[in-house]
Structure formats: structure tokens, C-alpha cells
Amino acid sequence: MASESNYYYVPESSKLPIFTALGMGLCAYGAGSWVQGHSPMVFLIGAVILAAVLWAWFGAVIRENLAGLYNERVERSFVWGMSWFIFSEVMFFAVFFGALFYVRTIALPELGSPLETELLWKGFEPSWPLHVTPEMAVAGEAAKFKGPREIIDPWHIPLINTIILLSSSVTVHFAHTALKNANRRMFIGWLAVTVLLGAIFLGFQIYEYGEAYRHLGLTLNAGIYGTTFFMLTGFHGAHVTIGTFMLLVQLVRAIKGHFSADNCFGFEASSWYWHFVDVVWVGLFIFVYVLGS
């Protein structure tokens, strides 16, 4: 039977959660007023509070871990927590993929059905990519939603990005193996390579967005094609940014010597997240880029 002190670590009361909630609340209220054209000040204050509290919170967790307060059972709670968090993220992407599939298989054929084209959208022809939106079919150049002139060719930047991201999943795995073999130099090296690959991926993505906006007429307003394209790739890009940041933090911690073969949850959780964004990208590459062109 475990003794009272080390069965499970229950932290003392803490100021961290409520200030996190305050930061989130200010961010939410501030974002609501910001999108309506008011000043972003409240949002920014909230964001600063949130960032500061999360810094303190993660710092506290790392200190507690280094102090040996977390036994195997506590770590198992973290493992379950991170796994189910990733599951909820999967569902978040699922809804945007679902919207894409719904539009392509149900909404667009319906908009192009004889009844709709007789009564509402004269001359509209469904196609994918949707260069001519229903509104354009009726109003021409006066339309608010103008479809893209061209779309991104999947076999250039997206293919390169696929190779980059898939490789980064492999390199983070190499880092993990190196850590398990207590090979510190290889661990840090492969982790650094992974972070670098993440950054390169994001660089290409930004370049691609620039091209889309400047030369292709592919924007957020470019009808449902632009909508699904940017929302799916955009949320993925946001997650890659978060994932890269997480791995960067783990890299700093690795250099500081926080990890050992049997105490490396922070790194492992970040790598699971990284594998998750990688899998989402494969879905994007297939369904948005390849099958969307």
C-alpha cells in the first residue's frame, strides 16, 4: 500500500487557474469588441495576462516535476489528459473537413440543380474548384464573392511541405529514440532539426498564402473554395505554429537537461501533438490540394 504522501500529488491551492480564466475572459470579450472595429486593447491585455500566467503555470509544473513530486500515476493522468485533448482537436478539424465534404457532395450539386438554376442562380454550374460562384453567375463582376482565378498547384509547394512535415515526424521520432538510448547529443540534434523543419514548413505556407492573395485571386472571400481552403490550411498552420513552439520549449528544456529516458512527458506530449498535426496535413494534402484541383 502506498504511503499517504506519495500516493498521488494533489497541489496546494493556486492562484494560477483563476488568472488564466481572467486572461481568457478578457481575450474573449476583447476579441468580441475587436472584430466589431473597436480597439484591440482589452484583447491584448488579456493575451498578455494569459501568456504570463501560462508561463508561470508551466514553470510551476516543471519545477514540481524536477522536485520529484510526480509519480507514475500522476504522469498517467497527464498521458490521458494529452491524449483526449488531441482527440478533441481531431474533432475540431473533423468539422471543417465535414464542411468541405458536405459542400462538394451535397450543397454544390443542389445549387446546380434545375430548380435552383431556374429560380435563383441562373446560369450557375457547379464545379470544383469553384471559379464562378452562384452570385457571380448572376451578378458577374459586381459579385461580393468572386471565385479564385487559379488555385494552388499541389505538386509544387504543397508537395514540398508534405515531404518536410512527414520528415519532421520521423526526426522527432529519432529524437525520442535517442533520448530513450540516453544519447543526449543526438536527442538535442534531432529535436533541433524537427523545430527547423516546422519553421521551414511555416515559411513555405506563408509564401503560398502570399502567392494566393497577390496572384491567384484566391482569398478568404473567394467563395466556398477560398473559405474551405483557408480555414482548413489556416487552422492547420496555426496548429503547426503551436506545435513548433511546443517543441522549441522542449528543445530549451532538453538543453537545460530536464529530460531523462524515464522522465520526458513534456517532450513526448509535444511529439504526439506534432504527429497529430502531421496526420492532419496528410488529410489536407489529399482532400484539399490533390483531390481539390
Added chain:
Amino acid sequence: MAHGPAKGIKRWLFTTNHKDIGTLYLWFSFAMFLVGGLFAMIIRAELFQPGMQLVTPEFFNQMTTMHGLVMVFGAIMPAFVGLANWMIPLMIGAPDMALPRMNNLSFWILPFAFLILVATLFMEGGGPNFGWTFYAPLSTTYAPDSVNYFIFAIHLMGASSIMGAINIIATVLNMRAPGMTLMKMPLFVWTWLITAFLLLAVMPVLAGAVTMMLMDINFGTSFFDAAGGGDPVLFQHIFWFFGHPEVYIIILPAFGVISAIIPTFSRKPLFGYSSMVYATAAIAFLSFIVWAHHMFTVGMPLAGELYFMYATMLIAVPTGVKVFNWITTMFRGAISFETPMLFAIAFVILFTIGGFTGLMLAIAPSDIQYHDSYFVVAHFHYVMVAGAVFSGTAAVYYWLPKWCGRMYNETMGKLHFWIAFIGFNIAFFPQHFLGLAGMPRRYADYALQFADWNMVSSIGAFIYGAAQILFLYNVIATIVAGKPVKEAKVWEGAEGLEWTVPTPAPYHTFATPPAVK
């Protein structure tokens, strides 16, 4: 971990204790129940007579919207999370929830979320007025400016729910006492485990829906705009993919509570424990594949209507298993009728009525008649109020002595029950008639032939509302000056680990896990 509660307000702001956080959730939920109830009273007061008397139609729309949102997200869901916080660690022999600081965070997000949501009522253009289901384009193209605050408030609630669900799953899967196998867990723990899974699966979908709204409103995307190639019906699909599991998120923990109370007061073990577990899982699974039964009038292909009709009816099977088991548990039991048991029995009867009207609504050809009528309002209030709220009330009476070491006043409890039971039925049973006669929901005014039953319904609603004041008084009176209880096992027929700890439950329990046979 020998630390006791901090002094004063700091105890509640900074706590990591599952009992404190459970208490916070429960009081917050009750406060929101009164706020949402106030909105309901305004609705029923306006509908007391035909014609416009008290409020403008615009404000009426805001009231129906806010009533729904506050009751679903502010009152019922937090009530069961509060019960989960208090009871799950006690029931499985855990020292606390698995992630105590995140537990505190998931609570404290809620006051901010509802502050923002309720504040929209005072903003220029008014609060959300598009119904709690916020269908596009009502909630996008034609929405008041405050819709953006609504969207971010929903995001906050979603974040809170996801964190709460993660915490519950981690607790149940990782913190059970040795010997407490999954199939030995009390049903309340089982139902919450499955509910937490549902929350994780669908709250992100809701987040996606409001994110799409946000983008459509402010950033020129066309998810729900046919002009750009999108589809308003897409919104309904996404919303109900969240919305249907959501109703089981609300009712499954209520099932768990009832499955604890009925055996206690029947002095018999629960009949068919394992079939209860499988029925819960089956309901959860089915909840994902029936969403479009909310959309029979939207123009689906016949095959779709048939599929969603039959799949929906299938839910009656596991639900029937549950009702059968509750009744069979009572069969030949030594039943006594304390307040929790009264609410539990009322739950079984009234929830079954709500289930039957649900079956009627599932029949696609007849749903075309009932759709968006008061019949639907009556149906879901039978499951939400007589289901979830009665169950939550029963839970409070049942566990209150364990929480505070004092017994509530049984006479007042019974009085509360009968006023609530009668008031509820007077309020909502006539709404079936109104709906069948053709009265649409969410209307501020109505034709003269609906006048009589509307007046009856309003009187019932006022009675039900007044009963809650009695409830509040009884709970406070118990906490302050109730008759002290010393026995660990407050109810002689009760089983389970929560009745092995002293009464009132100490601040920390099960620092070392008990052994479970």
C-alpha cells in the same frame, strides 16, 4: 497534502479541492438556474394573454434565446459537473480529481463566459435573438452586433467543458481504488465517463460552428451563404451533430443519479447493472448518428428521412432497458418515499412521457406537423426539466447530508416536490395541446384559440418557479441549521464508497485508496 481549506474568499478563488470546486459549480449552476428561470418567467408572463403586454417582440426573442442558452450551458451542464466533482472521487476512492488546478480553471472560466453572454442584453441592438439553436443566416446575416460576444462566450464554455471532460476521464480511468474494476463502478461514474467522451467529441464541433459564423460575419467567408457556394443547411447539420449528443450529455449523468437513488430507497441492488452500462454506451453511440431528425422539414432526400427516422427510434430500445431496470429495481423492494426518491420516481414517469413524445417526433411524416410547434417545447421540457433538473434536485437532497453533515427538513422537501411536480405538469402538459393545435414556438403573440391553455401553462410555470425559492430556502436552512447527522451511511439502504467516509465528508478523503472487494 494535509493542507486544509484556506480562509475566506481565497478558499474559493484558489482552491484545488474537488469538494470546493463541486460546491462552486453547484452554486453557480443554481444562480444560473434562477437567471434562466427569470427569463422563462418573462416569457410566460408575456404569453399569459394574447396580444403584447409586457415586452417588445424583439426582447421576447432575446428572452427565448437567452433562456435556452443559460439553462443548457449555465444551469444543467455545470450542475452535473458539480456533482461529478463532488461524488466521483468519493465513489471510486480517489484522493481528488486527477488534474486539480485545471479543475479550478474549468470552473472559473464559466463566470466570465456568462458575464459576457448576459452582458449582451445591455448592448446596443440587444442580445442574441436567434434562438438557442442560432441557425444561420438568422445568427449571421441578420444577427445583432452582440453576436460576436456570444460567439466568444460559447468558445469559453466549450473550453471549460473540454477541460472538465478531460479531467473526469483521467480521474475515472486512472484514480480508481485497487479492486474497483470498471464493471464495479457506480453507474453515476459510468454515465459520467461516457458523457465526458461525448463532450470531447462534440464541444469542438460547436466551436467549429461558431468559428464559421464568426468568419462569415466578419471576414467574408461563405460557409453558410449560398451566394458564395455555401449552404445555410450546413449550419443545421453541424449544429445538430453537436446538439443531439448534447442532449445526452445532459441526460446521461441524470440517469446515473437516478440509478443511485432508486436502489437506496428500494433497499435492493440495482436491477441489471451490466445492461445499464451497455445501454448507456449504446445511447451514446446512437446519439452520433441521428442528428438530422431535428431537420425533417429542411428538405432531405426520402432515404435520409427514413434513415434518420428509424435510427432515432432505435434509441428507444436502450432507453427502454433503463426504464425497465429502474422499475424492476423498485419491484418488490421495501420502498420508502423520502424527497430524493419522490423526485426519482417522478423522473422515471415524466422522463418516459418525454421519451414517448420524442418517439412521436421521430416519425418523419408526423414531425412535419409538429415541427417547431409547442409540442416540441413540451417534449424537450419533459426531458430537460422533469428529466435533468428533477434528477439534479434529487441528487442535492440525496447527497446534501453527506456534504454538510446536516439533514434537510423532510416536510419542506416533500412540499417542494409536490409543488414542483404539480406546477411542472400544469406548465408543460397543456403545451402538448397547444402544439398539436398548431401554435408555433418562439412567438410573442398568438391567435385567440390558444388563449386558455397558454394561461394555464403560465400559471403552472409561476408555481414551478415559486417552488425553486422554497428549494433555495430549504438548502440554505439545512446548511446553516439543519439537524446534524453523524452516521457515515446517511440512508440505511445506500451502498458505495461515498457512504464509508465520515459525515460530513472531511476536506480530504481517501488520501490512501481503500481496498475494494
